[in-house]
Amino acid sequence: MEMYDVVFIGNSLQPSDLKSICVEPDMLLACKGELGNFTLRIQKEKETQEIKTRTVIINLLDIRESPLAEVPTWDELQEPEEPVIFLQDLKDLTPAQINGKGLELARDLAQKGKSVYYFYRSLRFNRRNDELYEKARRAGVVFYQYRNGDLEVKGSDGLICESPAMELELHGTIFLAPDLKPNMQLERLARIFNIRISPEGYLQVENVHLQPTYTGKRGVYALEGARNPAGRTDPDQEEAFTLAEIRSLLSNINPLTEEERVVDAEKCAFCYTCYRVCSHGALEPDWEEDAMKVLQIACQGCDTCLNVCPAGAISIEGREEKKKEANLKVFMCENSAATALQRLGKNGFSDLDIENVPCLGSLKKKDLLQHLQKSEDRVLVLGCFEEACKHLFGERWGDKSVKDIQKGLKALHFKEDRLTLLRLSPRMEKDLEKILSLWKEGNL
């Protein structure tokens, strides 16, 4: 079967040097595989077929609608009657991209000698908009910054702007900035690709590690309407970045971790817990084995699946269990506390048994308990702040493990503070030093 470099879901960017094909989102039925080797099942004229691709770009348009049903948006602007009134930020602040389109249209009309007004609450700038704004002003567009509640639109041909500072009644043809809504297909696509979706309905949750167009699953990118419009400041650059990364990846697709995670098909209960928990879409059903399997290229090594698997069926091949060394055990997430410790430059804590973990999500209750057996044993867990987790939601599972054990300790009338979880960032090395020295003395 032919192997494509990129499959575009929605609109194609038509990169001439990459072998690509475009698939309508409603044609897509399923996806399996991982970066370098995805298989998409699509329905075409009542027939299903499979296509193979190395990467996927989800590039859908937003749904655009007018914030006021009776007033057209500036997408519909044609030879309007003067004066022409542009109006943005009516419900939500208009994103930079749309703002730029409005400025461009206003500038063009003003340059043709038309009388143009532009009402806004906040102009949003990107690489282009500074210049467009200046040119529009020079061409004679009258800008007015209104405040919430000051403005009343009277149908499509007039508005009243009233504030203690001024009163203005204006008649003309009004064009509104379109409101952008997530494409209805996104939820379905998130399910098909097993990627996380934001509360607003876009294919990127708020997390700095997903910039600019990452979805959490390697090789699946979100562009244009698949991403929250508020964050789309420079679409051209984001497209260029995505294609550049794909071009560079194509010659060299490697796993991110050296060790392999494997599922014991005998133990696997096929409950899909790991499938639902993995933020990187790195697990998929293996129907031949009747068990889940870990996709080695997709796996980013957070080991949350090892923790959540109720059957204990997932393990790391060839890794021996660590033996308990000291009474004071510290688990540090390598993306925050461990980086901070390195920034500290010195390690005056040789009496502590410090172990770096890939993510708080990897912390199994069993491992935590192992270090709490003797009465003088204490465990400190140091991880990332909420929503800063490189593995998106890994920290939640670590937090759950810790809380469950604390509950247990309390029920057995042990001191709960024998197990402590604290959060910090790689830049809080001073705080880390203080935490470690206080905790060592039992004075946290």
Place this chain on the structure above:
Amino acid sequence: MRKIAVVGGGMAGSAAARELSARGLQVVLIEKTKELGGNIREYGCKATEICTKCNLCLVDQILQEVQESKQIKKLYESKVRDLRGQAGHFTLTIERDGRLEDIEEVDQLILATGFTKWSQIEGGLPEVPPGTSRVLWASELEELLLERKDRGNIEDPLSLGYIPEKVVFLQCNGSRSIKERARFCSRVCCGYSFRMAMTLKKFYPELDASLFFIDLQTGGNIQDLSFRRLEQEGIGYMNCKPIKLKETESGLIITYEDRSTGKIEEVQVDLLILSEGMHPGAQNQFWAELCNFQLDDDGFLYPLEEGEESGIFLAGSITGPGSIADAVKSGKNAAYRIISRQGGDGNV
């Protein structure tokens, strides 16, 4: 093995160097100071109880990897003085320890020399005597955040010397003004001031915080920032730049025009944070002449031909204001372009 020279060890340069070295290319990283990190070296975490998406979590692992990489030759306290030759065979002359030396047979070049902070251009506010603890540049507050004390019973978590009750952030400072030599919006300041306001409110829960700005920008690639969000977080705002500042014994008096009423108002604050517009790097003119680039109206660089033609790629804020994430993105982008262009063969 081909050699790529990266000029500037800030975030864009470091991200590019790491990406190139990960793909087996030999990298020479030329940095004018003693350390990597550039402007963000002294920035601090702005998390409250949760992450506020300041992007700093993206940087330290990259910097540490570059620091430790044997494949990346780091030349500190070095400045480029000359560039000769063409793509595939550049010769760079650098000045180090007062001596000039040549780096020969450089295949491709990435320029990532960054921006100049407004505070490095302008000394401060003429109305306020220097050395007052009531006015801080945003970068000075960043340094305090780097030393933030989160744990234990702490009276003064940011070492301000007092508990602030009312703080105001002055946005569009060194931006959006021809007088301030920047007609453009620096775009990142609204986001970082909002985050700083959130962090200050975590440390001082009673704090009354507000922002002066001309227009409110988004908070970065992912985070949205809107009037509604400010209201939800209990952060006030004034849609203007102040008219006058005066320091008294009890605090700073800021005079401004309330745009909704047209009236002149006064507000007294304990602490004023000045945002810092991102201005073109001091060396931009030099690079434009040396590499045949054009300076845009604002003084940022843009190439007359693509890096694929000239062998010189631009990354980070040398081309205009941008966030930490933008710097990482454009650094990686430059590296990707070099990697995919060269593939496996040794000749250009």
